Amino acid sequence: MNKYDIKLIVIILFVVVFILFLTRKNNNYANVYYNNELVLKIDLNIDKEYSVEGYNGIVKIKVKDNKLKVIEETSKFHICSKMDYTNNGVIVCLPNKITINFSNNELDTIAG
Amino acid sequence: MNKKIAKIAMLLSISVVLALIESFIPLFNMMPGIKLGLANIVIVFVIYDLSFKDAIYISILRVILIGILRTGLFSISFFFSLVGALLSVITMYLVKRYSKLSVVGVSISGAISHSIGQIIVAMLFLSNINIIYYLPILLISSIITGIIVGMVSDRLLNYYKSI
Numbered sequence: 001m002n003k004y005d006i007k008l009i010v011i012i013l014f015v016v017v018f019i020l021f022l023t024r025k026n027n028n029y030a031n032v033y034y035n036n037e038l039v040l041k042i043d044l045n046i047d048k049e050y051s052v053e054g055y056n057g058i059v060k061i062k063v064k065d066n067k068l069k070v071i072e073e074t075s076k077f078h079i080c081s082k083m084d085y086t087n088n089g090v091i092v093c094l095p096n097k098i099t100i101n102f103s104n105n106e107l108d109t110i111a112g
Numbered sequence: 113m114n115k116k117i118a119k120i121a122m123l124l125s126i127s128v129v130l131a132l133i134e135s136f137i138p139l140f141n142m143m144p145g146i147k148l149g150l151a152n153i154v155i156v157f158v159i160y161d162l163s164f165k166d167a168i169y170i171s172i173l174r175v176i177l178i179g180i181l182r183t184g185l186f187s188i189s190f191f192f193s194l195v196g197a198l199l200s201v202i203t204m205y206l207v208k209r210y211s212k213l214s215v216v217g218v219s220i221s222g223a224i225s226h227s228i229g230q231i232i233v234a235m236l237f238l239s240n241i242n243i244i245y246y247l248p249i250l251l252i253s254s255i256i257t258g259i260i261v262g263m264v265s266d267r268l269l270n271y272y273k274s275i
Contacts, residue, residue, distance in 0.1 A: 001214055001216045001217075001259075001262075001263075002212070002213070002214045002217075004211065004212045004213045004214070004217055005213055005214055005216050005217035005220070008213060008217050008220060008221065009220065009255055012220075012224065012251055012254075012255055013255075015251065016248045016251050016252060019244070019247055019248050019251075020248050023244065023245050
């Protein structure tokens with residue numbers, strides 16, 4: 001490995017950050033899936049608490065300031081309830097077979 | 113001439129076996145599109161030791177053989193592999209010829225162009241631009257696997273020169 005290789009790696013990392021920056025957007029809707037089936041569509045403009053049936057029991061979701069967080073679920077490591085409020089990317093609660101993704105309009109449920 | 117044919121045949125079979133071995137490592141089968149690229153060690157070796165033309169031959173034949181053995185000829189994943197393999201061979205050759213990057217850099221650029229090729233094919237097949245969201249994670253994994261493959265190839269080339 002020489003210094004040109006290091007430069008190449010740094011350039012690629014910059015590109016990655018750039019793409020991540022470009023693809024960031026504020027979404028208006030969250031789609032909650034249980035076993036890959038859409039069970040709940042959440043409007044992020046309304047602050048409210050929701051609960052859905054997960055594999056291990058009730059999963060509680062809270063919406064605040066256009067962002068969403070899983071506040072309560074039953075699992076071993078509580079990975080998805082440790083995530084902070086978000087309106088981007090995807091939230092996965094594997095033990096509960098729940099996934100949440102975000103979209104910008106009501107019809108576009110698969111996008112993102 | 114015969115010696116060269118024998119060498120290419122041997123390298124081809126090594127690359128097929130490496131690709132098969134890799135598919136048995138479960139860690140790299142979890143995320144679609146992410147793989148270690150062990151077969152790339154052979155391609156890097158061929159680009160340095162033989163020629164660009166031989167590298168193209170070996171990668172096309174490897175994709176066809178893997179297609180017959182595992183994924184099925186002319187399936188979607190066959191085209192994914194074909195585009196990725198050709199793009200990475202061409203990129204690695206150009207990078208090796210016109211830049212000052214070492215074997216590791218060449219291997220990283222091969223891994224990256226493989227990922228970009230896969231993303232382009234996926235976009236065309238699914239006609240969905242959102243797949244670009246997947247590019248950052250593929251690029252990061254390409255850097256890591258590129259470094260690993262590059263270092264192995266580097267050692268292999270040094271060892272080969274010394275015998």
